[in-house]
Amino acid sequence: MSEHTAPADAVGAVRHTRILIVGSGLSGVGTAIRLTQEGITDFVVLERGEDVGGTWRDNTYPGAGCDVPSHLYSYSFALNPNWSRSFSPQAEIHEYIRSVADRYGVRDKHVFGCEMTGARWNDTEGHWEITSTRGSYTAEVVVSAAGVLCEPNLPDIKGISGFEGEIFHSARWNHDSDLTGKRVAVIGTGSSSVQIVPSIAPVVERLDVYQRTATWVLPHATRPYLSAERWAFRRVPGLQRLLRGMIYANRELFVLFQAKYPKAAVLLEIVARVKMFLEVRDRELRRKVTPKHRLGCKRMLVSNKYLPALGRDNVELVTDGIAEVRAHSIVTEDGTEREIDAIVLATGFHVTDSPTYNLYVGREGRTLSEVADAEGYQTYKGTAVAEFPNLFLMLGANSGLNYTSLIYIIESQIAYLVDALATMRARDLRSVEVRKDVQADYNRDLDTKMARSVWVSGGCDSWFLDSRGQNATLWPDFSFKYRRLLRTFDVDAYETTPRTR
């Protein structure tokens, strides 16, 4: 096994590493730390940005924050007693990830400013061949920790490329652009938009919010922590773990009405309707923001400021479809033209059609995208993929959650990876590749569970669904069941190849 941490800078040089991790968001940093804790040092992390943090580094839009409670949204091995609020703002989470990476000494395992441009499995050599903007690597194992919500979805609207004002995506906020006193359009009304709209509404001259589909908005129980509380979190043994456990258990209840008994979501719809009644006095506006689908079908929105912001005199909720973007305006299908200076695209991300899936070429010469197009985007346990030996996806198909902390899932997948590496070492295996029949059975079981979920039966379209209308993103059961499933690496589910000496 070769020792390696240095970047493959030299032209033509190919560096070898045992494990190559792509991306340094919460998954990549968490993996790097756990490998280090296991005494595995022969790995490298390629990161296209200049810092760790992933989505929490990139999403710097005004009002950006997490709608999962702070004390749950942290690594289990690095609790933070100092969160300033019950739900953390983006900058604080980014700082948390940076500080954890520093504390556990994994920053120097990173090659920053290095984008992976391709990864091809070489079945003869039994390793991955990776190209990047900073040279080539070979790796026995690749961990794709590139994130799920990282490739901006830029809408293909007629004339949009000819817009002459400022235009940027929510995840690529242009901080050089001062929106104060400007006429601004925000396209999209998802989780990002509900944080952006109330943040910029008070400073812009006019704000047009373009809504394609209304989504349920629930109350946000956010508040600052008192210094006495933070003191207690630091000093009272077990207090933070207790709170974390209580938050975790409470969030798991969402599984009941999303995956098990969608009709029960009516109870939360009543809460959302009361909130809407209290926050939106204008009947016509209330009609526009009332969703037509079952709550939970799309990702629930959480905000106390969004609906009131829509009622401001300088804000208009536009529900007519966008027909065209012109040099200085947007024209809707009813023929109305609204002059604007800037457009914010809060239009989400490529999830089931992520361009990163084009980068991996498996044992049979097909890319992950080609396999997904032909057979649907499927994995085994959200992390392994048939035809792609020694590849572990972080947050792969059907391992996402939309109600609780994704870090719980990430840590489950890291545990599985660590056990896989130990198994490969102990049995002297060169490669492990999940069996196609096992993957097919696994996905059949998922389909059965999914069939009764709100995501399939709730009457909406969402980024959870792939082009076939199947939910390829979310885990349809309690998250502790997922953890149990990934506790040990089930080598019998895999085709294995012994190492040739």
Ligand code: NAP
């Ligand atoms: P999103 O939820 O996918 O919302 C995108 C919005 O853009 C939707 O309203 C969508 O309308 C609209 N849209 C897309 N293409 C359009 C087009 N061509 N014309 C008009 N409208 C269009 O994206 P997001 O708000 O960035 O959030 C993505 C995910 O990131 C969230 O679901 C969440 O998981 C995560 N997130 C989390 C937090 C947090 O607090 N933890 C905060 C922000 C984001 P339709 O609904 O009709 O498709």
